Amino acid sequence: MSAPVATKNLIEVRDLQVHFGLNTSFKSRLTGRGGASVKAVDGVSFDLAEGEVLGLVGESGSGKTTLGRALLGLVRPTAGSVKLRGEELVGQPERALRPKRRHLQMVFQDPHASLNPGMTLQTALAHPLQIHKLTSGNAETEAKVRETLELVGLYPTERFATSYPSDLSGGQKQRAAIARAIITGPDLVVADEPVSMLDMSVRAKILDLMIDLKHRIGLTYVYVTHDLASAKFFCDRVAIMYLGRIVEIGTVDEIFENPKHPYTQALIRAIPEPNPDKALPRDLPRGEIPDAARPPLGCAFHPRCPKAFDICGWESRDMRAILEQRWVEGGEDLYNAERPLVGDLEKLDEAGHDAFVPAGSGKDPGALLAMLEKIREEEPDEPLWKGVNAMNAEAHGVRIAFEPGIDPPLYDTDSSRAACLLYKPE
Ligand SMILES: Nc1ncnc2c1ncn2[C@@H]1O[C@H](COP(=O)(O)OP(=O)(O)OP(=O)(O)O)[C@@H](O)[C@H]1O
Numbered sequence: 001m002s003a004p005v006a007t008k009n010l011i012e013v014r015d016l017q018v019h020f021g022l023n024t025s026f027k028s029r030l031t032g033r034g035g036a037s038v039k040a041v042d043g044v045s046f047d048l049a050e051g052e053v054l055g056l057v058g059e060s061g062s063g064k065t066t067l068g069r070a071l072l073g074l075v076r077p078t079a080g081s082v083k084l085r086g087e088e089l090v091g092q093p094e095r096a097l098r099p100k101r102r103h104l105q106m107v108f109q110d111p112h113a114s115l116n117p118g119m120t121l122q123t124a125l126a127h128p129l130q131i132h133k134l135t136s137g138n139a140e141t142e143a144k145v146r147e148t149l150e151l152v153g154l155y156p157t158e159r160f161a162t163s164y165p166s167d168l169s170g171g172q173k174q175r176a177a178i179a180r181a182i183i184t185g186p187d188l189v190v191a192d193e194p195v196s197m198l199d200m201s202v203r204a205k206i207l208d209l210m211i212d213l214k215h216r217i218g219l220t221y222v223y224v225t226h227d228l229a230s231a232k233f234f235c236d237r238v239a240i241m242y243l244g245r246i247v248e249i250g251t252v253d254e255i256f257e258n259p260k261h262p263y264t265q266a267l268i269r270a271i272p273e274p275n276p277d278k279a280l281p282r283d284l285p286r287g288e289i290p291d292a293a294r295p296p297l298g299c300a301f302h303p304r305c306p307k308a309f310d311i312c313g314w315e316s317r318d319m320r321a322i323l324e325q326r327w328v329e330g331g332e333d334l335y336n337a338e339r340p341l342v343g344d345l346e347k348l349d350e351a352g353h354d355a356f357v358p359a360g361s362g363k364d365p366g367a368l369l370a371m372l373e374k375i376r377e378e379e380p381d382e383p384l385w386k387g388v389n390a391m392n393a394e395a396h397g398v399r400i401a402f403e404p405g406i407d408p409p410l411y412d413t414d415s416s417r418a419a420c421l422l423y424k425p426e
Contacts, residue, residue, distance in 0.1 A: 010187055010220050011048040011071065016041055016080035016090075018066050022293060038292045040066040041077070042244035048188075051214065053221040055231035057267070058241035059289055064224045067241070068190040071222060072104040073097045084188070102132045102184035109193040111173035115165040121149065121176050122161040128184050144183065151216065152179040153209060171202035175209065182213060192224040207234050229271050232256055240264045243292055243300040250416025260418040262307045297353065298405025299421060305383065311421055313405025314387030316355035320348035322384055326375065341368045343397065353404055358397040365393040372398060 018041040040063045048054055056064040069075040071082055073089055082089045084100065108114045116124060125145040128134075135141040146157040152175040154160040165173055174194060181189055191210065195203040207230065213219055225231055231238050232252055239249040240261065248261040259265045288304075290296050296303050298313015303321060305312065323342065327335040343358030357372070359365045369391060376385050390401040411423040 008050060009047045010050045010052075010085060012081070012083040012086075013047070013071070014045045014081040016044045016067070016070060016082060017078045018063075018070050018075055019078040036293050039244045039295065040292065041070060042295075043080075044244075044246055046239060046246065046249060048220060048222070050187075050220055051218065052237065053211075053214065053223060053235045055223045055225060055235035055238040056241055057225055057228055057231050057238055059226065061243075061289055061292060062241040063244040063292075064241055065192055068106070068192055068222055068224045071188070072106055072190055073101070074106070099132075102128070102134070103187045105181040105184065105186040105189050107174075107178055107181050107189060107191040107194045110197055111170065111177045112165065114177045115173060115180075117165050120162050120164055121145070121154070121179070124176070125149070125180055125183050128180060132184055134184060148179045148183045149176075151182070151213065152176070154179065169202075170198050171206060174198060174202075174206050178206075178209065178213070182217060182219070185217070186219065188220050188222065190222045190224065193226070194223075195230065196225070196227065203230070204233075210234070228256075228267055240267065243290065243295050245300065245419060246410065247301065247420070248416050248418045249410065254415040258415045260413045260416055260423065261301075261420045262305050262422075263301050264418075266306075297407075299408050299419070301420075302383075302405070307422060308383035308386070309421070310386045310403045311406050312383070312387065313407070314353075314384055314402040315405070316348045316350055316352050316400075318384050319355045319357060319400060320345050322382060323375075326379070338371055341371050353402045355400040355402065356394075356397055357400065365395070365397050369393040369398045372400075 017039065019037040019039050022036045022038060042063070044067060046054070056067060058064055066075055070077050073092070077090050080090060084103065089097065089100065119127075122142065122145055125148060126141045129141050129144060135144055142161075145161060149155065149157040149160050154172060154175050160172075160176075165176070168176060178194075194210070195206050198206060210219075210221065211234065214221065223231065223234055228238075235252055237249065237251050238255045239246045240255070240263065241247065242263055248255065248259070248264045255264060256268065259268050290300065290303060296313060296317070297315045298311070299305070299308075302308045302312035302314070303318055323338075323345070327339060340360045341363050343360050343363075347358050348355060357368065359368045372391055376388070379385070387403045387405070388400055389403050390399075392399050406421055406424070408419045408421050408424065410417040410419045411425065413423045
């Protein structure tokens, strides 16, 4: 789908941050390790034109839902700006946000949980009209409910108006949830995985309905999903998220035809997986997403990146990951030969551009250095070695000095914008 001709921005987001404080123990506060937070959204900026559909795509925990909720004022941002038609929403008291809520609606993943089982659709849909005082009198409310049921394809409307959620199929429930979201005449709808709990057979129908509604009643969508294939079908533009940041943003054509960020490339390679929830990058050097409370230095993706190079942010923790991976893959003999030369691996967990690899008890740091040099020779393609400036034996271990890393902003490429140092201008 090609991008619509942009008219004007409905939403402007600048450097938005949502940090959640972690419950830290008294002891951890005493030892100076308290006050940790998860940077669920960590400096996100984008514009959304009227009538546009923007996909937020990324693995679990990348911050998609928190960003979507922050746009609607359902989560209080820590810092930054969200403007709706030029009007600042961040920092407004609830009293000022309330009248704006009818313009900002959300559709959730689980239609069953989002509908009250004890209410008929007539009652459930009338509720927001009454709260926002959008109709005068029962007859007008009832007519508006019927009109909306018709819009979402729930007809005969007389029958559906008196139905309870338990009378409906999954697809019909999601239609009812969409009806409730659109009945107040919103401008922006954040749809959070709206089809992922539905049968395959009805997913496309619900997305078709949402596209149809966009044209008929002028909606703008933010579509939150794990599933790049559905984003390709539904969106005009896509923002790929990783650990609270947008790492690439572009039109659907740019993202799918010419992905720039190594993370986007890995996500796209994973698309043929029939179960979209499992369609996550499998072919990366290291699989796991890092802890969002302790993001990697430099580019947050560098520990998993097959294309990482010297300035990507190598640090002490990466050395531990590489040693452990080598021993897991290399088998027992390799482990038995190499592991005793190294002391407590937890000492490598502190973030920092210098790594100090302690020698094993009674072991010679020179032997440890020789082992690390041997690993470097055997694994020349391991990107970490590109970032090693020096390795020297000291009294109790080996000190490794890494090239200082750079935390990349979104750079212009010849198509999309990508937060990757491969595109850093000279
Ligand atoms: N209320 C909260 N308190 C503390 N941490 C939170 C809270 N909500 C989200 N997080 C954390 O923020 C990060 C982003 O979560 P979020 O749900 O926004 O990601 P997501 O990409 O939508 O993931 P999923 O696809 O699994 O829903 C995660 O590390 C999550 O654990």
